[in-house]
C-alpha cells in the first residue's frame with residue numbers, strides 16, 4: 001500500500017508549472033470523463049464536468065454527477081465552488097456553495113446546480129464544465145468551553161455592522177437589525193439537533 005493509499009499526504013511538484021502539488025487518489029466512474037485539471041498555473045480550482053445532460057427551467061435545480069470520486073488525504077477536504085462565468089452569463093448557482101467533500105467520502109462527487117435566471121432556461125451537455133473543485137487543508141478542532149471569550153476589536157458586531165450598501169440598509173445599525181429566523185422549520189429536520 002502506498003502512502004497515499006493509506007491516507008497520508010504525499011507531496012510533489014507539477015512537471016509543467018513547477019508548483020507544489022498534493023497527490024490525491026481519483027477514480028473515474030465514467031471511463032470517458034476527463035481527469036479534473038487546472039486551467040492555468042496558480043489556479044485554485046480544477047473544473048468538474050457533468051456526465052449527464054440536463055435542462056433547467058428558471059428557478060429549477062438538479063443534482064448532476066461528475067463521474068469522479070476521490071480519496072483525499074486525512075486533514076484535507078475538497079470544496080465544490082461555482083464557476084463565475086456560468087454564474088454571470090447564465091445565472092447558474094450552486095445551492096450549497098461551497099459543497100464540502102469530506103476526506104472519508106468515496107462516493108461520486110455531485111454538484112447541486114440551480115438556475116437563478118428569472119427568464120431563460122439553461123442547458124448542460126455531457127462534459128460541460130459546471131463547477132470547480134478546491135482542495136484545502138482543514139483543521140480538526142477540539143472545542144474547549146469557557147464562560148467568557150477573550151475580547152476583540154470586532155467583538156459581537158456582524159451582519160452588516162460595518163455598514164450596509166447603497167441599495168438597502170446603508171444606515172442600519174447592528175442594534176436595529178433583527179435576528180434571522182429559519183423559515184419552513186416543519187420540513188427542516190436537517191436543521192434540528194440530534
Ligand SMILES: O=c1ccn([C@H]2C[C@H](O)[C@@H](COP(=O)(O)OP(=O)(O)OP(=O)(O)O)O2)c(=O)[nH]1
Nearest residue numbers: 080096098099100101102105108109110111112
Ligand atoms: O456539493 C457536494 C457536497 C457534498 N458531496 C458529498 C461529499 C460529502 O462528503 C458528502 C456529504 O456532504 P455533506 O456533509 O455536505 O452532506 P450532509 O447533508 O450533511 O450529509 P451527511 O449526513 O451524509 O454528512 O456528499 C458532494 O458530492 N457534493
